[in-house]
Amino acid sequence: MEKISILHAIIMGIVQGLTEFLPISSSGHLVLAKFLLHADLGANSAFFEILLHLGTFIAVCCVYAKDVWSLIREFFILIGDLYHHFKDKKSIEIYPERKMLLLVLVASVPTAILGLIIEKTLADVFMGSVLAVGLALLITAAILLLSARIPLGRKKLKSIKYSDALFIGFVQGIAVTPGISRSGSTIVAGQCAGLDREFAIRFSFLISLPAIGGAALLSLKDLSGQDIAANGLAYFVALIVSAVVGYICIRWMLSLLKRNKLYYFGYYCAVIGAVAVITGLFM
DSSP: OOOOOHHHHHHHHHHHHHHHHTTSOHHHHHHHHHHHHTOOOGGGHHHHHHHHHHHHHHHHHHHTHHHHHHHHHHHHHHHHHHHHHHHHOOOOOOOHHHHHHHHHHHHHHHHHHHHHHHHHHHHHHHHTOHHHHHHHHHHHHHHHHHGGGSOOOOBOTTTOOHHHHHHHHHHHHHTTSTTSOHHHHHHHHHHHTTBOHHHHHHHHHHHHHHHHHHHHHHHGGGOOHHHHHHHHHHHHHHHHHHHHHHHHHHHHHHHHHHTTOTTHHHHHHHHHHHHHHHHHHTO
């Protein structure tokens, strides 16, 4: 059983908190950070990274508390309405809060399917390869640099289509690949679908919640009592650091993203990606 140091937990928590909300791929940076720290956690690695993402999950819930509460409440109301629909043939009304829930659910379907496929087929390749992550970061760079050329959209909650949510969810599923920025790619996908920039940002963060929460639940099956005893404190520290840093970062990032400065990060991803590719070729 590999033991995780508190210093390692703090560093990885800071990396996750910063990079989750910068459109530069938190998972890719976690792979690079592990390489730089020479930290191979073996069987603990997958759960530890899910835990770090769970910290930023908490940060999103805090920033978008009103939306999150609305989605949870509406989910249970919808279940009750579906029961009465099938029992009493009562019609189901679609109002703004319910439409947002349905859009998030629709987006989550392709994310879950693609996420599981990529995890089973490509996870080992990317999690252990600086070269592969570098190539993915170059793809992220191209996506972000192209974002500056996308015309401003006008679609908000009232006019967004379920096909738009399906497309954005599909892109989020691909972004499970380390090095492909989840936030960057889904915001750009939203802009390509004609979404208003602020709504694209809000929707991008909200659809991350089912993806992160679902992955965290699935990872629990691999967690053992021995692992908790050995690394419980480090896990807790990593979770708190990731959440606090993530909360601070998301507040700053929202104002930056609303000013359409997404492409700035494309240059960063291009440089880091190129360095990772060169490093990977000569390792």
